[in-house]
Amino acid sequence: MKLEQDRISTAQMMLLGLFSLIGEMALVYPAAMASGAHEDAWIAALISIPLGLACVKLMISTSNIDPTKTIIELSSQVLGKWVGGAVALSYLFFFLIAASTYIREIEDFMCTQIYEGTPGGVIRFMAIFLLVYGLRLGLETLGRAAQIFFSFLCVFSGLPNRSPVPRCSDRAYLSYFEYTVS
Numbered sequence: 001m002k003l004e005q006d007r008i009s010t011a012q013m014m015l016l017g018l019f020s021l022i023g024e025m026a027l028v029y030p031a032a033m034a035s036g037a038h039e040d041a042w043i044a045a046l047i048s049i050p051l052g053l054a055c056v057k058l059m060i061s062t063s064n065i066d067p068t069k070t071i072i073e074l075s076s077q078v079l080g081k082w083v084g085g086a087v088a089l090s091y092l093f094f095f096l097i098a099a100s101t102y103i104r105e106i107e108d109f110m111c112t113q114i115y116e117g118t119p120g121g122v123i124r125f126m127a128i129f130l131l132v133y134g135l136r137l138g139l140e141t142l143g144r145a146a147q148i149f150f151s152f153l154c155v156f157s158g159l160p161n162r163s164p165v166p167r168c169s170d171r172a173y174l175s176y177f178e179y180t181v182s
C-alpha cells in the first residue's frame with residue numbers, strides 16, 4: 001500500500017510546530033521537569049534548549065541527504081538494513097509513546113480543569129477519535145486547519161490582556177511600562 005504524498009507550505013509547517021510547542025509547554029514540560037528536577041527545573045529547561053536545537057539540526061542534516069526520501073528510508077540507506085531498521089522502529093516507537101503520553105496529559109488536564117465530573121475514559125476516547133480522524137484527513141488538511149486556528153490563537157491569547165476585568169483598575173496595566181530598556 002502506497003501512501004499519498006501530502007504537501008504543506010513552510011508557513012503551515014511552522015504553525016503546526018508552534019501549536020505542538022505551545023501544547024507541550026502547557027501540558028507536558030511543567031510536569032516532566034518538576035517531577036524530576038524539583039526546584040532545579042529551570043536548569044533542566046536551560047539544558048534542554050541546546051539539546052533540542054541539536055536534534056533539529058540533526059533532522060535538517062538528515063533531510064538534506066536526499067529530500068525525496070522519508071527518515072525511515074534514509075535510516076535504512078545510511079545505516080544499513082539491520083541498524084537502519086532498528087533506528088526506524090525506535091523512531092516509530094517514539095511517536096507511539098509520545099501520542100499515548102499526550103492523550104494521557106489531555107485526559108488529566110480536561111478531567112481536572114474543565115470537565116471535572118466526566119470520566120477519564122470518555123475524554124480519552126474523544127482524544128483518540130480526534131487523533132485518528134485527523135490522521136485520516138491527512139497532513140494538508142491539518143496544515144489548513146492550523147492556518148485557520150492561528151487567528152483564533154492570536155485573538156484569544158491577546159484578549160485576556162486587553163479585556164476589562166470588573167475589579168481591575170487601569171493602574172494594573174501601568175506596571176508593563178514601569179521599567180525602560182536602556
